[in-house]
Amino acid sequence: MSRMSLRTSAHPSDLLTLLREREPLVQCITNAVVTGFTANVLLALGASPAMVDIPGEAGGFARIASGLLVNLGTPTGEQRDAAREAVAAAAEAAVPWVLDPVAVGALPVRTALARELLLHKPTIVRGNASEILALAGAGAGGRGVDATDSAEAAEEAARGLALLTGGAVAVSGPVDLVTDGTTVVRVANGHALLTRVTGGGCALGAVMAAFAGAATATAIATSPGSGPDTDGPAHASRALDAAVAASSVYGIAAEHAARSAAGPGSFAVGLLDALAALDAPAVRAEARLS
Template sequence: MVDFDLRSANARLRASNPLIQCITNTVVQQFSANVLLAIGAAPAMLDHDADAAQFTRIASGLLVNFGTATNQQFLAADAAIDAANEDSKPWVLDPVSIGAVDFRTTRIRRAANSSPTAIRGNASEIAALAGVGLGGRGVDSTDEVDAVIPGAVELARSTGSIVAISGPKDAIVAHIDGVDHVARLDGGHSYMPLVIGTGCSLGAVTAAYLVGATTASARFEAVVAAHAHFKVAGDAAATGANGPGSYSVNFLDALHTLTAEQLAGAQVEAGTIEAGAVEASVGEGSQS
């Protein structure tokens, strides 16, 4: 079982002030930028195919999210992913709306086969990418996190990525040295799904936490820390909020004021998964 030092992960993030390049959807660009600034990172929304790769070599990490993708963004992502892999920089894939339409699905699968450091999505998106589901309703999940964990394990094995499933109780899966690990995180608030950009910006935060994580265990810890940061801040933001509008403002403040000690107090359950149980669950899912 992996032991998590969330306090140190947060300290590394704040000390390095990582520059995160976001090739992301137009709906969430400003919110994602504000979220990155709030946690102590720096945002850059460079998504033109002519200079994306060059900027990736300057940036600390990369997020790829095809939520409102244009042909230019697809080309930019291809170039940026290649540059990130060549320079061994962390990059995160958010498979938003996979399964909704064919071309988007094809391009997301292509990106998933390009060795992302982490893949982060809701339960339906991860299920579709793992081949055990059809996707959700647009950007909304119609699957339960627990039901998708076996598929996420198979996805982690096949891609080498840390796979994170967002939901009321997040699950992060990693295949390290032949062992399948899972961490579960409770927290957050029911207002979070009502604020556009919370999921997409979590992908950017995950990329920021991954900067400087050089081992498989450290990368697993970094992805857990990113999700814990969101869960703890999401819970704190509900204090004084009267609805999604005031909550979104409180959320940015909570992300910014969160201390390493608060983060260390996140509700995290960690364990391992028996290989036979995963394979049996995946087999049952493929027959249904």
């Protein structure tokens, strides 16, 4: 099913075209395990990665970035300070940002930081079902980075978080669930090999930041002088559009890559090639949204 919800204003295919035109600059404060893969995913998609993640630089760069990703996979003390600095600057400069609360719940340092950063109202929160439940205070987390809950089980928690932040929440699973607190869109694109590659999920957060950055840049261009709103229905709609577009485009590319993959290694390389080759007509034809 490819018909979009009434509250969703743009199809992922149109947003992919927009992203390629805008070439958004995406600042990534992400975990050490996935930095290179995340940068390559952004480049393949058509965005520009910047791994600026130290205090004294993170805030200044966030002001000029198109979008920001904060991923809590390996939250060293320096990265925690950089995240606080970048998020504050992004909020002041109306730069959209994505929070990926990796493995929150059972691990106290990152859980406290995620809840602190949540007060700055991320544009998009992206995580698996157990992470979303834990962030909402409705669960204890999963098994490290692995979910022990289903996306459907996290729907109520995701809706509540979206209403709290005024943005969107994306819950990863065999069928992704994306909501702005009112509308729920399910994205059925993707492939199980994504779970066999380090960074397969984390890179999706960066892709969401890229789509959010492209959408916000367009809002600025169409409303010169006033800038985009950072609260209210229009903001939530852009966040929902960006999260849905990222989930579907990334999922379709994974499906394409899996067709010729012999296993996780060739799949990881193939995913980059598939992202680079993917075009708007393919996304329009293959996005499975309901």
